[in-house]
Every structure is written in structure tokens, then in C-alpha cells.
Amino acid sequence: xxxxxxxxxxxxxxxxxxxxxxxxxxxxxxxxxxxxxxxxxxxxxxxxxxxxxxxxxxxxxxxxxxxxxxxxxxxxxxxxxxxxxxxxxxxxxxxxxxxxxxxxxxxxxxxxxxxxxxxxxxxxxxxxxxxxxxxxxxxxxxxxxxxxxxxxxxxxxxxxxxxxxxxxxxxxxxxxxxxxxxxxxxxxxxxxxxxxxxxxxxxxxxxxxxxxxxxxxxxxxxxxxxxxxxxxxxxxxxxxxxxxxxxxxxxxxxxxxxxxxxxxxxxxxxxxxxxxxxxxxxxxxxxxxxxxxxxxxxxxxxxxxxxxxxxxxxxxxxxxxxxxxxxxxxxxxxxxxxxxxxxxxxxxxxxxxxxxxxxxxxxxxxxxxxxxxxxxxxxxxxxxxxxxxxxxxxxxxxxxxxxxxxxxxxxxxxxxxxxxxxxx
Amino acid sequence: xxxxxxxxxxxxxxxxxxxxxxxxxxxxxxxxxxxxxxxxxxxxxxxxxxxxxxxxxxxxxxxxxxxxxxxxxxxxxxxxxxxxxxxxxxxxxxxxxxxxxxxxxxxxxxxxxxxxxxxxxxxxxxxxxxxxxxxxxxxxxxxxxxxxxxxxxxxxxxxxxxxxxxxxxxxxxxxxxxxxxxxxxxxxxxxxxxxxxxxxxxxxxxxxxxxxxxxxxxxxxxxxxxxxxxxxxxxxxxxxxxxxxxxxxxxxxxxxxxxxxxxxxxxxxxxxxxxxxxxxxxxxxxxxxxxxxxxxxxxxxxxxxxxxxxxxxxxxxxxxxxxxxxxxxxxxxxxxxxxxxxxxxxxxxxxxxxxxxxxxxxxxxxxxxxxxxxxxxxxxxxxxxxxxxxxxxxxxxxxxxxxxxxxxxxxxxxxxxxxxxxxxxxx
Numbered sequence: 001x002x003x004x005x006x007x008x009x010x011x012x013x014x015x016x017x018x019x020x021x022x023x024x025x026x027x028x029x030x031x032x033x034x035x036x037x038x039x040x041x042x043x044x045x046x047x048x049x050x051x052x053x054x055x056x057x058x059x060x061x062x063x064x065x066x067x068x069x070x071x072x073x074x075x076x077x078x079x080x081x082x083x084x085x086x087x088x089x090x091x092x093x094x095x096x097x098x099x100x101x102x103x104x105x106x107x108x109x110x111x112x113x114x115x116x117x118x119x120x121x122x123x124x125x126x127x128x129x130x131x132x133x134x135x136x137x138x139x140x141x142x143x144x145x146x147x148x149x150x151x152x153x154x155x156x157x158x159x160x161x162x163x164x165x166x167x168x169x170x171x172x173x174x175x176x177x178x179x180x181x182x183x184x185x186x187x188x189x190x191x192x193x194x195x196x197x198x199x200x201x202x203x204x205x206x207x208x209x210x211x212x213x214x215x216x217x218x219x220x221x222x223x224x225x226x227x228x229x230x231x232x233x234x235x236x237x238x239x240x241x242x243x244x245x246x247x248x249x250x251x252x253x254x255x256x257x258x259x260x261x262x263x264x265x266x267x268x269x270x271x272x273x274x275x276x277x278x279x280x281x282x283x284x285x286x287x288x289x290x291x292x293x294x295x296x297x298x299x300x301x302x303x304x305x306x307x308x309x310x311x312x313x314x315x316x317x318x319x320x321x322x323x324x325x326x327x328x329x330x331x332x333x334x335x336x337x338x339x340x341x342x343x344x345x346x347x348x349x350x351x352x353x354x355x356x357x358x359x360x361x362x363x364x365x366x367x368x369x370x371x372x373x374x375x376x377x378x379x380x381x382x383x384x385x386x387x388x389x390x391x392x393x394x395x396x397x398x399x400x401x402x403x404x405x406x407x408x409x410x411x412x413x414x415x416x417x418x419x420x421x422x423x424x
Numbered sequence: 425x426x427x428x429x430x431x432x433x434x435x436x437x438x439x440x441x442x443x444x445x446x447x448x449x450x451x452x453x454x455x456x457x458x459x460x461x462x463x464x465x466x467x468x469x470x471x472x473x474x475x476x477x478x479x480x481x482x483x484x485x486x487x488x489x490x491x492x493x494x495x496x497x498x499x500x501x502x503x504x505x506x507x508x509x510x511x512x513x514x515x516x517x518x519x520x521x522x523x524x525x526x527x528x529x530x531x532x533x534x535x536x537x538x539x540x541x542x543x544x545x546x547x548x549x550x551x552x553x554x555x556x557x558x559x560x561x562x563x564x565x566x567x568x569x570x571x572x573x574x575x576x577x578x579x580x581x582x583x584x585x586x587x588x589x590x591x592x593x594x595x596x597x598x599x600x601x602x603x604x605x606x607x608x609x610x611x612x613x614x615x616x617x618x619x620x621x622x623x624x625x626x627x628x629x630x631x632x633x634x635x636x637x638x639x640x641x642x643x644x645x646x647x648x649x650x651x652x653x654x655x656x657x658x659x660x661x662x663x664x665x666x667x668x669x670x671x672x673x674x675x676x677x678x679x680x681x682x683x684x685x686x687x688x689x690x691x692x693x694x695x696x697x698x699x700x701x702x703x704x705x706x707x708x709x710x711x712x713x714x715x716x717x718x719x720x721x722x723x724x725x726x727x728x729x730x731x732x733x734x735x736x737x738x739x740x741x742x743x744x745x746x747x748x749x750x751x752x753x754x755x756x757x758x759x760x761x762x763x764x765x766x767x768x769x770x771x772x773x774x775x776x777x778x779x780x781x782x783x784x785x786x787x788x789x790x791x792x793x794x795x796x797x798x799x800x801x802x803x804x805x806x807x808x809x810x811x812x813x814x815x816x817x818x819x820x821x822x823x824x825x826x827x828x829x830x831x832x833x834x835x836x837x838x839x840x841x842x843x844x845x846x847x848x849x850x851x
Binding site: 020021022023024059060061064065067068069070071072073088093094095098099101135138142143144146147148150151256257258259280286290291292297300304306307310325326328355356357360361363364365367368370371372373 | 534573718787792
């Protein structure tokens with residue numbers, strides 16, 4: 001087996017993925033904490049500040065210089081929403097030593113830099129460096145405000161926000177500009193200390209790592225040794241989340257200067273349980289998974305109503321989103337066509353071919369997971385957060401076992417929760 | 425078959441020129457599940473005027489034909505769509521059109537040969553009718569509107585408008601709603617017969633293949649066509665200098681976006697030389713405004729830049745330019761700083777330590793491109809459309825010296841050829 005995990009201490013786990021497919025090694029650290037209105041902005045800001053410099057490498061240009069010297073190693077961090085958790089992700093990628101023009105040791109060096117940046121921040125007056133906090137507050141403000149720039153992404157975010165109003169999943173992963181004023185270098189640092197003490201920490205190493213020495217390298221790292229064991233606080237994804245039960249569909253319209261309308265529908269699925277997720281995946285693929293899907297065929301191809309038409313299944317929250325870019329005057333027509341597709345599936349109006357196409361599409365994407373390092377890491381991390389384990393082969397088996405009856409049953413339990421339309 | 429290799433990164437490629445003039449490139453990757461195939465024709469949005477090799481007829485086509493043709497290739501006489509057929513096999517299939525080529529591709533782990541049948545069948549069998557051409561106009565008009573709403577696309581088009589007066593690179597790849605309304609089946613067939621002749625095409629595969637076997641599999645699926653003579657493409661005369669220094673628009677963006685361009689008047693033909701020049705330009709761009717540069721540090725700390733701008737050198741036979749683009753509340757300041765540091769580097773020369781460090785970084789960037797079958801195949805296709813061997817980026821790397829790069833700096837980063845396009849926030 002090419003995937004091994006090893007808990008260093010309670011709440012801190014190392015995962016190794018041995019693969020010979022890549023020219024690079026990828027190391028990452030994920031810090032998971034429950035999504036909360038009062039913390040969401042702070043956590044987003046912390047990621048940005050840590051990136052500015054650590055005690056040992058105190059500025060960004062020094063970090064860059066070190067990375068460039070290591071044949072352009074890349075360091076990156078980001079904020080993700082995974083179910084009801086906010087996850088701060090850090091990545092460091094280097095060329096595998098085998099492909100360097102001259103021999104050089106890069107693995108240990110990479111890990112030292114990565115851990116130093118995350119766990120050994122630059123501190124002054126019992127807080128983060130004031131200058132970094134101020135400038136990152138400005139930057140974060142701009143990132144939050146720029147949400148509106150990409151209309152497709154914006155519409156999607158807005159639909160999620162409306163559908164999960166006052167719930168953790170409705171929060172924007174980068175937070176809110178009005179929170180920024182009250183954040184000081186000191187109160188942010190206090191929050192950081194708690195975050196590092198209590199969160200679930202997962203360290204992933206992917207690359208040509210044939211022996212297990214990587215575990216020792218990480219375990220023996222001073223910084224990792226100094227982390228305390230913890231009863232990690234996070235939201236397990238398999239936990240049932242509050243069922244959204246709106247009797248009537250809510251319709252939200254927003255006006256902006258756009259040439260094209262963006263229509264997003266959020267769907268309730270009143271079926272839960274780990275195994276039903278495989279059925280819902282197949283349902284979603286039939287509905288809007290690809291060029292053979294009902295949405296693509298009927299909204300785009302047959303009626304030329306849209307340039308894009310498809311759907312996405314958010315597994316951790318057990319919801320489906322339909323997304324279309326349409327001509328504004330075609331709103332009613334497009335919406336009716338979408339409703340017809342939902343109705344058709346629930347009364348069994350789909351072919352064996354539709355089912356097979358859907359299964360093929362999913363199996364193909366599951367089989368492709370090991371072809372990208374970060375995708376493979378994300379696959380294992382998703383399982384880590386839901387405390388399940390399923391191999392890629394078993395996953396495909398489960399998909400292939402889904403029957404027509406299963407799909408119809410699921411389809412009867414699906415309803416439209418929110419219709420969001422961005423128009424002129 | 426010719427075998428080329430790049431020992432440094434342990435990769436090899438096989439190249440064959442078939443009797444009908446088509447070029448096949450095979451890059452075996454034995455430890456990967458994924459397979460990737462891409463079949464391209466040297467026909468892009470800039471090829472809007474040409475002489476058909478057989479009839480010697482001169483043809484002047486409306487803007488957006490290459491892209492329109494790409495859309496229409498999927499449609500079959502029996503009413504099916506090849507994109508759906510490929511997707512039904514579980515393949516990730518797609519097509520795209522650029523300034524200088526059009527490509528049809530798919531990626532998969534299973535059913536490769538079923539996919540190969542379909543791909544090679546539909547690319548060789550066009551089917552255009554008045555009715556299906558009319559229907560497509562609606563879909564493409566939507567796509568054009570979508571692009572028009574995208575500030576990034578407008579920014580790019582405006583930057584090109586600044587750098588060029590007549591060059592067809594200024595044409596929107598998809599054309600305009602007006603120009604595509606003039607497209608007819610006859611125009612599509614003329615373009616198809618001219619540009620989809622095998623002698624104008626390149627096919628690249630990457631994945632777990634035995635080179636001779638896959639080559640035979642490809643050959644056996646080709647229908648017989650004779651190599652046609654050279655396609656004479658008619659472009660306006662090469663322009664020296666720029667069209668205008670500055671262009672701005674207002675759109676709904678939260679922060680202005682900018683694209684700073686240096687038009688390069690020296691479009692080169694020697695492919696090895698182009699690779700070296702390209703490497704030098706990438707090193708220079710990183711030295712000027714890359715992550716560890718002095719001006720990036722200053723601009724970031726003042727809040728004038730949030731991230732390192734995108735930096736790119738785009739070139740083909742008919743155009744060459746650098747684009748530096750990003751988001752900033754103060755685009756003028758970015759331009760001023762770039763000008764300043766370029767002049768400084770010209771006057772004082774490049775620092776040895778800085779140059780070597782960035783050169784190492786660029787090496788890593790090139791090696792990392794060999795991580796996925798898709799990246800590799802697309803790179804080989806795009807490079808060979810320009811007669812470039814992709815391995816040269818690794819092999820010629822050591823020949824790029826500081827002196828050479830300083831020369832490139834003087835030749836390419838000319839103040840007189842500098843332009844800026846800005847999209848401001850709508851009030």
C-alpha cells in the first residue's frame with residue numbers, strides 16, 4: 001500500500017503517500033477548526049500573516065530567496081471550507097532530488113522551512129508584527145471585496161450564503177471586512193496560540209518516498225516535537241448536519257451591470273448516510289455531470305439557452321448546486337427546463353445509458369485522483385475528516401453497485417431550496 | 425522514428441513525419457494511469473486571409489471562423505455529438521482555439537482506443553449544414569457575451585490593441601456576434617479543406633504507450649489524403665513600434681486591473697535561439713518584479729500589489745510581446761517602478777548572485793511541467809506549432825548566460841514599445 005498514516009501524538013498525524021509519478025515532492029500541513037462567525041476572518045488573516053515571515057526567516061523576500069535557491073520550491077497557503085470546518089492549508093513543493101542538475105539535499109530543508117513558517121511566527125510586543133498585521137488586513141479586505149469580480153463564482157457563493165443563512169456553511173471562507181477593525185496584533189496572536197493548541201493537524205508528504213525515513217525526519221523535527229497533544233476540536237464530516245427544511249423555495253434576485261445572467265439553484269437532499277452518497281453522486285452526474293447530462297443536453301444543446309449548464313455535488317454538506325450562465329430574457333424558460341429535468345429523473349425518465357455514462361464519468365475521475373499530488377492528498381484528507389477509509393478500487397465498486405431504483409428513490413427526496421439569479 | 429531524449433529529467437520522445445505530411449509525437453510515460461492525446465491544426469484566429477493550395481483561390485474569412493469550426497467539428501450526420509460520445513466513454517474530452525492553432529483532445533485512464541476511434545473519426549469527417557451552422561451562432565453568441573463580461577479578457581484585448589495596429593492577433597478568438605453571423609457552411613468547408621489537411625497537423629500522445637504500436641494505431645485510423653502544397657497565409661506587414669501607449673475601460677471590478685506590455689519587434693525564426701531568448705525573458709521578468717525582487721517588496725508593502733503579477737512572453741511567427749498583468753489600486757505606480765528598474769538593470773548590469781538564483785528557480789519551473797500527461801502533451805503541441813523542441817528548455821538552459829540575458833534586456837525591454845491597459849472600477 002502506498003498510503004500510510006501515523007499519529008505522532010494525539011491530534012497530530014503524519015500521512016505518507018509514496019508515488020513515482022512525479023518530478024516533485026509535495027509537503028503539506030492542514031489545520032482544521034470549526035467554522036465560526038467570530039473566528040472566520042481571524043483565521044483567514046492568520047494564514048496571510050504567517051506567509052509574511054517567521055522568527056528565522058522574518059520577511060517575504062528572504063523566504064522567496066530561500067525558495068528560489070532551492071530550484072524554485074513553491075510555498076503556498078490557502079483557506080478552504082470543508083464541510084463545517086475552516087481549513088488553513090500550507091503547501092511546499094520541491095523538485096525531487098533525482099532531477100537536479102547538481103546533487104543537493106532538499107527534503108529536510110523544505111520541511112524545516114514549512115514548519116518554521118507555520119509554527120514559529122515572528123512576534124513583537126506579545127503579538128504578531130504590527131506592520132504585517134496592518135498590511136494583511138488591507139489585503140484581506142481587498143480579497144473579500146473582490147468576490148464580486150468573477151460573476152459566476154460570486155453567484156455560486158451568494159447562493160450558498162442564502163441557502164445556509166445563519167449556519168456555519170453559509171460563512172464566506174475569507175471572512176468579513178467589518179471584523180477587521182477590532183483585530184489587533186495581540187488579540188490575533190492569542191487566537192493563533194489557541195488555534196495551534198486545539199486544532200486538528202495533519203501533515204502530508206507525497207512523492208518518491210520509498211522508505212519510511214520521512215516519518216523520522218518529521219517526528220524528530222524540533223518544532224513538531226514541541227507541539228502539544230490535543231483533543232482536536234473539529235467537525236467530523238460524517239456527523240449529520242442540521243437538516244434544512246424550508247417548505248417553500250426561496251427566490252433571490254440580485255441586480256448588477258452584467259450582459260449575461262447567472263442562475264444558481266441549491267437543492268435539498270433528504271437522504272443521509274455514508275452509502276447514499278454514492279447514489280447521490282450518480283444522480284448528480286446524470287443531472288449535470290458532463291456533456292451527456294440532462295442539464296447540458298436540454299438547457300444548452302437542445303434549446304441553446306445557456307453556454308454553461310451543470311451541477312456540483314458537495315459531499316460533505318450533502319447538497320447539490322445547479323449552475324447556468326444564461327441570457328437574461330431566458331430566465332423563465334431555463335428555470336422550467338431545469339425543473340423538468342429534476343422531475344424526469346424522479347419519475348424514472350432516464351436511460352440505462354444515462355446511468356452508465358454517469359458511472360463512467362465518476363469512475364474516471366476517481367481513477368485519476370492519483371495523477372495529481374494535491375488531488376490525492378485532498379482525497380485522503382476528506383476521508384480523514386469524516387473518519388472513514390475507502391480505497392479507490394472500493395469507491396469505484398460502490399459506484400458501480402448503484403441501481404436504477406436507488407437513483408429514483410434519491411430523486412424523490414430532492415427539492416429546490418434556493419433559486420438565486422444574478423441579472424441586469 | 426526519430427528518438428529525442430532529455431537525460432537530465434529522464435524523459436524521451438519519438439517523432440515521426442508521416443507520408444501525408446502529418447507529424448506524430450509520442451512521449452511514453454510508463455508509470456502513469458492517465459493517457460492524453462491532442463490533435464492540432466496550425467489554424468488559429470490570426471489566419472483570416474490565405475490562398476488555398478489546390479485552387480489558388482484567395483480567401484478572406486470573417487473573424488472567429490477557426491473557433492466556430494472547432495465547435496462544429498463535433499456534430500455528426502446521424503445527429504450525435506462526438507463530444508457526448510467521448511464523454512459517454514468516461515473520457516475527459518475537449519477542444520480549444522488559440523491565436524495560432526486549434527486542438528482536439530481527450531484524457532482518460534480507460535477506453536483509450538475507443539476514444540481514439542471517435543476522435544480520429546470526427547476530426548476527419550466534417551458535417552456542416554445551413555441548419556446546424558445557424559444553431560451554433562446562438563451558442564457562440566452566448567460565449568462571446570460571457571467573455572465580454574470578463575474584465576480579464578477585456579484587459580488583454582485592450583493591451584493587444586495598444587501594441588498592434590493591424591496585426592490579426594487583435595481579433596477576438598471567438599469573433600463578434602456580428603462577424604459570426606456571416607459564417608456559412610461554404611466558408612467552413614473551405615477552411616476545413618485547407619487547414620485540416622494532414623500536412624498542416626500535429627498529433628501528440630503522452631502516457632503508457634509502446635511507440636511503434638501507438639504509431640501504427642494512429643496510422644491505421646487515418647484516411648488517405650494527399651499532401652497538399654504550402655498554404656500561403658497573408659498577413660499585414662510586420663509593424664515596428666506600437667499603436668498607442670495607453671487604453672482604459674470601466675467595468676465592475678473591486679480593484680483596477682492592469683496589463684503592462686512590451687511589444688517585441690524582433691520576431692525570430694531560429695527555434696533554438698527563440699528558446700534561449702524565452703528563458704532569458706523569464707529570468708528577467710522574475711528579476712524585475714518576481715517574488716524576491718526589490719520592487720515587488722516595496723509595492724507589496726505599500727499595498728500596491730497583492731500578489732506577484734502574471735508574467736508571460738507570448739510569441740509566434742507573426743507577433744511577440746511580454747505581458748505583466750495583475751490587480752492594483754495604482755497601476756501607474758507599477759509601470760513607473762518597472763520602467764525604473766529596467767533602466768537600472770540596463771545601466772548597472774545584472775547582479776551575478778541574483779541572476780543565478782533566479783536561473784535555478786526557472787529550472788525548477790520547467791522540470792515541474794513534466795508532472796502530468798496533459799501539461800506535457802499540450803506543451804509539445806504548442807511548441808511544435810512554432811517548430812520548437814520542448815526539451816530545449818532544459819537542454820539549452822545551461823547556455824543562457826548573464827551576458828546573453830543582459831543583451832536580451834536591451835533588445836526587448838524598450839521604453840518606446842511599452843504600453844499599458846487598465847480596467848478601472850465603475851463608480
